[in-house]
Amino acid sequence: MTSEQSKLAVIGTGFAGLSAAAYLAQAGYRVDAYEKNERVGGRARQLLAKGYVFDMGPSWYWMPEVFEKFFSDFGCKSADFYELELLDPGFAMVFGLEDVIKIPADFESLCALFESIESGSAEQLRLFLEEAAYKYQTGMTKLVYKPGLSLLEFADWDLFRGVFKLQVFTAFSKHVRRFFKDARLIALMEFPVLFLGAMPEDTPALYSLMNYAGLKLGTWYPKGGFGRVIDAMKTVAEQQGVHFYTNDAVLSLKTTHQKLTSVKTFSRDVAYDGVIAAADYHHVEQQLLHPSCRNYPKSYWDKRVMAPSALIFYLGVTCRINKLDHHTLFFDKSLELHAREIYKEPQWPTQPLFYVCCPSRSDDGVAPPGHENLFILMPLAPGLNDHDTLREQYFQIVMERLEKYTGVAIRQFLDFQKSYCVDDFKTDYNAYKGNAYGLANTLGQTANLKPSIRNKHVKNLFYAGQLTVPGPGVPPSVISGRVAAGQLIKYLNETQ
Numbered sequence: 230m231t232s233e234q235s236k237l238a239v240i241g242t243g244f245a246g247l248s249a250a251a252y253l254a255q256a257g258y259r260v261d262a263y264e265k266n267e268r269v270g271g272r273a274r275q276l277l278a279k280g281y282v283f284d285m286g287p288s289w290y291w292m293p294e295v296f297e298k299f300f301s302d303f304g305c306k307s308a309d310f311y312e313l314e315l316l317d318p319g320f321a322m323v324f325g326l327e328d329v330i331k332i333p334a335d336f337e338s339l340c341a342l343f344e345s346i347e348s349g350s351a352e353q354l355r356l357f358l359e360e361a362a363y364k365y366q367t368g369m370t371k372l373v374y375k376p377g378l379s380l381l382e383f384a385d386w387d388l389f390r391g392v393f394k395l396q397v398f399t400a401f402s403k404h405v406r407r408f409f410k411d412a413r414l415i416a417l418m419e420f421p422v423l424f425l426g427a428m429p430e431d432t433p434a435l436y437s438l439m440n441y442a443g444l445k446l447g448t449w450y451p452k453g454g455f456g457r458v459i460d461a462m463k464t465v466a467e468q469q470g471v472h473f474y475t476n477d478a479v480l481s482l483k484t485t486h487q488k489l490t491s492v493k494t495f496s497r498d499v500a501y502d503g504v505i506a507a508a509d510y511h512h513v514e515q516q517l518l519h520p521s522c523r524n525y526p527k528s529y530w531d532k533r534v535m536a537p538s539a540l541i542f543y544l545g546v547t548c549r550i551n552k553l554d555h556h557t558l559f560f561d562k563s564l565e566l567h568a569r570e571i572y573k574e575p576q577w578p579t580q581p582l583f584y585v586c587c588p589s590r591s592d593d594g595v596a597p598p599g600h601e602n603l604f605i606l607m608p609l610a611p612g613l614n615d616h617d618t619l620r621e622q623y624f625q626i627v628m629e630r631l632e633k634y635t636g637v638a639i640r641q642f643l644d645f646q647k648s649y650c651v652d653d654f655k656t657d658y659n660a661y662k663g664n665a666y667g668l669a670n671t672l673g674q675t676a677n678l679k680p681s682i683r684n685k686h687v688k689n690l691f692y693a694g695q696l697t698v699p700g701p702g703v704p705p706s707v708i709s710g711r712v713a714a715g716q717l718i719k720y721l722n723e724t725q
Contacts, residue, residue, distance in 0.1 A: 232257035235502040235721060238492045239263070239471075240479050243271025244703055245693040246507030247462040248299060248710025253505070254469035255303065256718050261501075262471055263494055265478035265508075266657060269463050272665070273703070275456035276543055279645050280597040282454055283543040286665070287703050288586045288604060289556070290449040291442045292369065295704035296458065299711070303465050310461030312452040314591060319448035320556035322420075323634060324413055331554065332417075334447055347411040354444075357408045357418075361441035363394055368438050373699035373708050376716050377677045396434035397675065404434035416560050423564075423608065425701065426536030426669020428572050433672055450555060450591050455703075479508070482517045482690070489690045503689040503721060505713050510680055510696035512659035522686045534674060536666035536701050537571050537608040538651045540623055544603040545596065545645030552635045553587040553601075559630060567608070575610035577619060583607040583627050600644065605631070612662035615651035624648065666702075667695025675700075682713055688724075691717045 235258050239250040242264040254260040268274050272286030290296075293313065300306050307313060317334035324330070330346070333339050344351040375382045396404060405418045419429045421439040451457050463473070474494070482504065483491045491500045506513040511530050514523045562580035570578045586604040589596040596602040605627060632639050651663030668674055682697050684690040693713035695701040 232721070235259065236261070236500070237717070238499070238501045238504045240492070240504065240506045240513065241271060241508035241694065242269035242463075242473065242475075243273060243507060243694065244459075244462070244706040245695070245710040245713070246271070246505070247459070247466055248707045249505045249507055249693050249714045250471045250710075251299075251303065251462065251466040251469050252711050252714035253717065254466065254471045256714075258718075258721075260466075260469075260471045261499070262466070262473050263477055263479050263492070264473065264475045265659075267476055269473060269475060270456065270459040271658060273455045273459050275454060275459075276647070278543075278647070279545055281543075281545045281600070281602050281645055282456070282595040283602065283604060284454045284456060284586075284588070285541075285543075285649070287455050288588070289443075290451055290455070290458075290703075291439075292446065292704040293449055294446075295369070295707055299462070299707055300465065302711075303469070305465065307451075307458075307461065310464065311457040314450045314452060316448045316450055316555050316591065318554055319443065320558060321554040322413070322417055322558045322560050324416075324560055326634060328413075330413060330417065332444065332448075336445060339444060343414065347409065347414055350409055350411070350414060353408040357405075357437065358441055358445055360394070360396075361437040362445070364396070364435055365438040365441040367395060368435065369704075372676070373705060374712060375676065375698070376682050376712050377679060377698040378681070378683060378716075380677060382677075396437075397672070399434040400430045401432040401434045401436060402429035404437060405429070413560075416564050419564070420558060420560070423568060423571075424536060424666050426534060426572075426666065427671045428568050431572070431671055433670075433675065436670065448556065450588065452592055452594070454588060454592070454595060479517060482513075482522075482687075484519065484522050484687050487686060487688050489687050503691075503717050505691050505693050505710075505717055507693040507710060507713070509659045509661055510692050510694065511661035513692070516659070518687075522684070524681055524685055530661065533680075534572075534669040534671050535611045535662055535664045536669045536695075538611040538613070538654060538660075538663045539649075539665040540607045540609055540620060541649040542603070542605040542624060542627070543645070543647045543649070544605065544639070544643060546601040546603060546639055547599070547642045547644045548601070548637065549599060550587065550601050550603075550635050550637050550639065552637075553585060553590060555587060555591045557585045557587070559583050559585070559634070561630065561634075571608055571610045575613065577609070577613060577623070578607070581607045581623065581626065583630075585631065603639075609651065611651070611664040613651055615663070620648045620650055661696070668697075668701065670700050682709075682716060689717070689720060691720075
C-alpha cells in the first residue's frame with residue numbers, strides 16, 4: 230500500500246496535533262484530524278466576546294526558531310501569516326508596590342539591571358547564560374527530537390561528551406544559588422520552571438535552557454494573539470491536504486490483531502491505517518482503548534507527577550490600566566509557600582502568586598478602543614476540588630492586590646468576566662486531573678522515562694502532546710507532533 234492509499238487519523242488539534250497532521254500529509258498520506266470542540270487549537274483556542282479577543286491558554290511566545298523551523302519545513306515562514314513583536318520590557322515582576330523589576334529586551338541593559346540589584350551579578354548572569362546556551366543548543370537541536378524509545382538514541386558522542394554540562398542530575402535551585410544571592414534574582418530565574426511541574430529543588434538544572442530562551446532570545450508576541458499561530462498551522466496543514474472535523478469527539482478506537490483498524494466518533498466510524506493520538510494521553514488510554522491495548526494501568530497514572538492546573542480569569546475592562554505591562558508576574562507573596570501548596574501539600578493556595586497578561590498594551594486589535602483585555606492566571610495543584618464559591622473567593626483576593634498595584638478600581642469597570650479552572654480543563658480537553666500544562670519534567674519523568682510515544686500493543690498507534698516526549702510547553706508540543714509523525718511514517722514504510 231502506498232502513502233497515497235493509506236489513510237491516517239489525528240485525534241486532537243492542539244499544537245501537537247496540528248504539527249503531526251501537517252507532517253503526515255506532507256509525506257503523502259490522506260489525513261483526517263478530529264477535534265471535540267467547536268474550534269481547533271486545543272488549549273490555544275481563542276474566546277471572542279463583546280469585541281475582546283482572549284487567548285484561552287498559552288500567552289508566552291518563546292523559542293521563536295521552533296515555530297520558524299515548522300513553517301520552513303513547508304516552504305514558508307511565520308511572517309507569511311502573522312506579525313511578531315519583540316516585547317520591551319519582556320515582562321515585569323512585582324515584589325511590592327514600589328519594588329518592580331522590568332526585564333529589558335536588550336541584553337546589555339539586562340546585565341546593568343542585574344548589577345544594580347546585586348554587585349557582581351552581571352558577570353554571573355553572563356556565565357549562567359553561557360552554560361544555559363549550551364543546554365539550549367543541545368536540548369533544542371538533539372534531545373527534544375529523540376522519540377525516547379531506546380537508550381541507544383543517546384549513543385551520540387556530542388551528547389555523551391556533554392552529559393555533565395547538561396546537568397541532568399543537578400537540582401535547578403542549587404544551580405541558581407551558585408550564581409545569585411538576591412531573593413528577587415533567584416525568583417526571576419526560578420519562575421519559568423514552576424510551570425514544568427515541580428519545585429525548583431526537584432527540577433533538573435538542564436532547564437536553565439528556559440532562562441536562555443526568555444532572557445537572551447527574548448519574549449515575543451504574535452499580533453492578534455496565539456490564535457493567529459493556530460490559524461497559521463491549520464492553514465499549512467490544509468495546504469498539505471488535511472481534512473478537519475470539529476465538534477466531533479472520538480468515542481472509541483477499534484483494534485484487531487495488534488493493529489488499530491477504525492476510529493468511531495459522534496458522527497462517523499472510519500477505517501484508518503494508523504493514528505496519532507494528540508489528545509490527553511490518559512483519556513485515550515483509559516476511555517478509548519480496550520484494557521488489553523493500554524500501555525499503562527490506572528495505577529501508573531495515579532503515580533505520575535503532573536504539572537499545575539490553573540484558575541484563569543478572562544476580563545474585559547472599559548478603561549486603560551497604564552501601570553500594567555504586557556506580561557506582569559506578581560511575586561509579592563512567598564514563592565516557596567505557593568510552590569509547596571502546588572507540589573508538596575496540594576491545596577488551594579494560602580497567599581497565591583499570579584500572572585497577568587494585558588495584550589491590549591501591545592495590540593489594539595484584541596479589545597475595543599480605550600478598553601483593556603486581561604488574562605489572569607493563578608497556578609494550582611491538579612485534581613483540586615473546583616466550585617464557583619472558591620473561584621469567586623480567589624477572584625476577590627487577586628483583584629484586591631491587582632487594584633492596589635495599578636491604582637485602578639478595575640472591578641468597577643468590568644465589561645466582561647469569565648472564569649476557567651480544573652473542571653473546565655477536564656470537560657473541554659479531557660485533561661487528566663484537570664492539568665493545564667501536562668506531565669511534570671522531573672528527573673524520574675524525563676526523556677525515556679516519560680509515557681511512551683508508541684503504543685506497545687497496537688503497532689500503528691502513536692502519541693503526541695504534553696504527556697509524552699519531549700514534554701510540556703508550546704514549542705515542545707510542536708516538536709512532539711513532528712516526532713510522532715516521523716515514527717508512524719517509519720512504521721508504515723517498514724510494513725508496506
